[in-house]
Amino acid sequence: MEIPVFTVDAFTNLPFKGNPAAVCLLDNELQDELYQNIAAEMNVSETAFLTKLKSTDTFSSGARFGLRWFTPINEIALCGHATLASAAVLFHRKENTNPVVVFETLSGELRVRQHGESLVMDFPLNKPEVQDRNKHKNLLKAVVGDLPVQDVYYCKTTKKLLVRLADTCDRSALTSLNPVAETLLKCEDSGKVKSVVVTIKGAPTSQPGYDFFSRNFAPWHGIPEDPVTGSAHTVLAAYWTGRLGKKKMLAYQCSRRGGELELELRDDGRVDIAGRAVVLLQGTLKL
Template sequence: MSLKIKALKIYQVDAFTNKAFHGNPAGVCILEESIEDEVMLAIASEMNLSETAFLSPEKNNFVKNSNVFSLRWFTPEVEVSMCGHATLAASAVLFEEFHVQSDEIIYVTKSGKLTARKEENKIVLDFPLDTPVFDGFPINKKLLEAVGISEYKNIFLGENTKKLVIHLKNHDEVSKLNPNFELMKQLDVSGIKGLAVTAGIEGDYDFISRYFNPWDGINEDPVTGSVHTLLASYWCEILGKNHLSAYQASKRGGELMLRLKKDKRLEIIGDFIITLKGEIYI
């Protein structure tokens, strides 16, 4: 008895970089018909990247004049409600490989409507801006110890993303931080969906950051678009400017341009490189 095998188009894209093997690699899987959630999770686990995006057209076929797509994101362990770098990667595939003719791509997601467009050789994402909450949540001292933090300038939680951000004294502390991920995973962090550290920096960037989420199977994410919806809100208030340049100081590193809009939205702008394309069989 022969098994019916499906071949799905799949890509790997390095996001928020113009150099191959830098930035944050994301998988992009094209679904011309629906598949079960557990199969998507299995594919994401097989890709073993921080996130794999799953794209399907709302009108059930990939044609050049389609510009509305369902978009979901999976880590190797769980589905997540928002992912910036995998959205940028998905947009790169649609514009470069499927030659979407529309100036704007609309995504239907669990975080509402998101959009993307090309601006010269970059992708511009339109995401909801998050709001920092500075009190009303417990500060887990054991978590701070596991991350390696004894002192900080500020700490806050994203109202919508529920990401915890810790503002350290200087950028050297951000770069040198060496968290104990195994200890972090043992702690009860209910109400928190990932942890970022940040600091201001002089030079080409306004601030730097790093992002850790071992609870979702990502010890350190190379470049994290979603946490910048919170970081942008925080740093724009501190610096008194609406256009920011950010660097995520992971081993691979990545650059993001951030532009605040008047309607509590944020444009996240980045480069991309498509490094791999082929088929995955299920």
């Protein structure tokens, strides 16, 4: 069996920035164990598997595909950067002729369209609920130390804990965080939290005008830090739109690699997440 595979840096226009994903193109479904073995071998935050839904389709002409995402240790229900990477392969390498491609996923249908040099993903908006910070005090201490915390929210759908630092904290406070993955796993072993998203208010009056910044720690998925996380921004967009009074926002996830996301809340209760992507490598898995 030969499987075409690509590596793509998502949410960036520069190589070696953004979030790397592997994208595998499949004619037919595989056994679950093989999906996971391939993802472990690729050893990036997510490996995406794109599958033809009709035998007559090609990756250049098809408008609808199956899409699954695996971290090195498990399958996940929603992944933004690997969806962006998958669309980049279809549009930029396979020259797909459709204006919109549709992915059938564990999170329902996800649509991606081209818009200039960006790709725009139609994603669910996942609203978080306020939390009693005392319920998570050990985990908060492990993630942000003694930095002042303004809000703690939780999204049950994505199992993400959102932590907003006080406005007295600047971007350097966020970038200096260095939580220990093993400590986070010890502080939270209930299965309710699968990642911790730390965020601060941005500086929209300074160029390029970021409305908020974030980082995302997800050792429960085998990812100590996810460099740029589309799924986290389905929660961040829902949180920040009410605080900022804006439906259009520009966000920056300030991991070491870093990446930029354009967000627009839609009238149908979903969110458009736009970004760019760079296809770095093309090869073949021979199994």
